Amino acid sequence: MQLTQQGKKQKRLRGDLIAACFLLPFTVLYTIFTIYPVFQGAYMSFFKWNLMGKQAFIGVDNYVNMVEDKYFWQALWNTTKFVLYSTPAIMLSSLVLALLANRASPLKRLYRTVFFLPNLLSVAVISYITIYMCQPYDMGFLSNLMHSLGAPTEFEIFWLKDKHLAWVTVVVATLWWTQGYNMMLYISALQDIPDQLYEAASIDGATPRQQLFKITLPMLSKTTALILMLQIIASYKVFQQIWLITAGGPGRATRPLIQYIYEQGFQKQKLGYACAMSFVLFFILIILTLIQRKIGRKGEEE
Amino acid sequence: MTAVSSKRHLKAHTGMRRQITPGTVTLEVITFLLAFIVFVPILWSFVVSLKTDEASLPSAFHYFLPPFTIANYIEVLSGGTKVVLWLFNSVFVAVVVTIGMTLLCSMASYAIAKLQFRYRKGIYMYFLAGLMVPGEATIVALFVLANELKLIDTYLGLILPALAGSMNIIIMTSFLTGIPNDLIEAARIDGAGEFRTYKDVILPLSRTVIVTVSIFTFIGNWNSYLWPYLCAMSEDLFTLPIGIPTFVSQFSVDKTIPMTVNMIASLPILLFFIIFEKQIVKGISLSGIKG
Structure with missing residues (x-):
């Protein structure tokens, strides 16, 4: 031809x-x-902009205001706190659940399904389950259970009123909601470890504990690095469950950056300012994504 | 051959591990307890939705005991609430987004994976760049844009931005690249054009990846919160995740009706999971093993 x-x-x-x-x-x-x-947002961040539209060009004023705004730093720090609290907890729990649910057991499939199940629920649903679980005075399940098990009636835990307990509640709810997904990633990595390794190890007389630390965990290191980055990125985007469970409270103790962006942008109509803050978040996430992609690529090459 | 021998390995391996020792029993008990703890909140929500007399229950354990009634479900689904409408909206938007996403993605991925044209690499890189854009960080600008396009508070506004993510393109392209060119050329020799090749060769062959992408798009959209929260202004356009908080906040003490609404929002997706469990698990692990 x-x-x-x-x-x-x-x-x-x-x-x-x-x-x-x-x-x-x-x-x-x-x-x-x-x-x-992305470009519209960058553009808007140099303007005074409300819900009616563009008002005036103000150069870098939004960014200057941001640096001087203590509530911005507080919100950014709260988001970072959430990342620092939730990431290690979720990493550890999903690894432990994967190891437990991947054992030979007649209930293996049931375990996986149950651990994964909360992941399917909408954020609105998990948030209200959390709120109702945590209500005081026998209205919530935890308080009710505590008293049914014999705790004195005057003893109450105010899960959402205390600032430390509010963090605990939010992190535990997030853990419960999302750990199943990471567990599945770990399980699939566990299944990729060749059985021959364990067979050889047990012939050599390695105990299960040695097998765990010398074979399983090292073989999972790439998956761990990947899940770690994905988890950090996802946690930096935290908003919905905190918004619904604590609304950022008590006070502003758990208010994350995206909530502050939302409040400034849509409730106070400072859309330009909201875009400037979004840009900081964008920048953080891009850097994290680049690191994650680098780790991912390294994993593929090996 | 390999399949048989690896199966034998697996058997030997699990056989070895099934030995019952105090250690395995302890682990089994721990796993069971953890599973129970994880399941309790869901179970509790469910039994609360089956109660009408919760205020008079003497202890936490009585929630889990009969009598149960479906009166709350009848009240929510038949009464003057908007829950049924929100349920419809959620299903409608998720189904349209899923179908649209699958169609648009498989078309674009087919072009990138199998067609010859200029700037192919460049366009692929352009799609790849989208993976870096976190939707949460551009949501304010997206709102302003959608407002200018008169998409706020419309179904189209809920649907179109949900179709614009490039993650699925990347997944599908890498799958379609793996389809042997021989199959496509055979179709061409039979006189099929690119559209017929797409419809008769590519679509049937990419069933696995299409199922995976559809399932994740559906679940993702069903649970999506931030964008619908900004975009849907009138109650008639709410999806369940947006409607539930406005509905529930009317109830201060009674939680049986709110829990019923939670269950109505969750049962379809749980059912969906039970039906597609195998594909979902496979999709998560992204392992190419054929089932």
Whole structure:
């Protein structure tokens, strides 16, 4: 099949057109709703902007205000606190659950399903389950259970009124909600470890404990690095469950950055300022994503 | 051959591990207790939704004992609440997004994986860049944009931005690249054009990845909160995750009706999980093993 120069060119054009038909619908939506808002947001951050639209160009004033705004730093610190509290807890619990649920057991499938189940529930549902579990005076399950088990009636724990307990509640609720997903990732990594390794080890007389520390955990290190990064990234985006469970309270003790962005942008109508703060979050997340992709690529190469 | 021998390995391995020792019994008990603790909040929510007399229950344990009644469900589903409408909205939006996402993604991925055209690499890189964009950090700008496009408080506004993520394109492209070119060329020789090849060869062959992508799109959308929260202004447009908090906040002491609403919002997705459990588990692990 010899093609003339013109035929080749025509064929190439036809190829481009056909590809365009397949690509266009998605590319248009993607450009408008994913890519464009990045630039729109950057642009807006240099303006005074309310719900009526653009008001005035104010240069870097939004950024200057941000640096001087103690509530911004508090919210950023709260988000970071959430990352610091929840990441180690979720990593550890999902690893432990994976190891337990991956043992040979007649109930293996049931365990996996149960541990994963909360992950399927909507954030609104898990938040209200948490709130109702934690209500004081026998209205919530925990208080009720405590008293049914013999605790004195005057003894109460105010899970959402105390600032430390509010953090505990939010972190435990998040743990309960999300650990199942990471557990599944760990289980699939566990299943990729060749059985021969364990067989060889047990022939050599290695105890189960030695097998765990010398084979299983080292073999999981790549997965652990990946889950760690995914978990940090996801935790930096925390908003919904805190918003619904504590609304950032008591006071402002658990208010995360996205909530502050939401309040400034939509309740106080400072959309430009909200965009400037979003940009900080964007920057943090981009750096974390780049690190995560680097780890992921290293994993593929090996 | 390999399948058989690896199965034998597995048997030997599990056989070895099934030995009952004090250690394995302890681990079994611990696992069972943990599973129980994880399950209790869900079970408790469910039994609360089956009670009408919760104020008079003498202890926490009585929640789990009969009498049970479905009166709350009848009240929520038949009464003048908007819960049924929100349920419809949730299902409608999630189904449209899932179908749309699968269609758009499989088309675009097919082009990138199998068609010859200029700037193919460049377009792929452009999609890859989208993985770096955290939606949460651009939500304010997205709101302003959707407002200008008159999409706020419309179904289209709930649907279109949900179709614009590029994660699924990346997953599908890597799958489609693995489909042997011979199959596509065979179809071409039979006289099929690119559209027929897509419909008759690519779509059937990519069933596994389409199922995975659909399931995750559906679950993700069913539970999506931040964007619907900003976009849906009128109660008639709420999805369940947005409606539940406004509905529940009317109840200060009684929690049986709120828990019923929680259950109504959760049962469809739990049912969905039970039906597709195998695919979901496989999708999470992203292991290419054929089941």
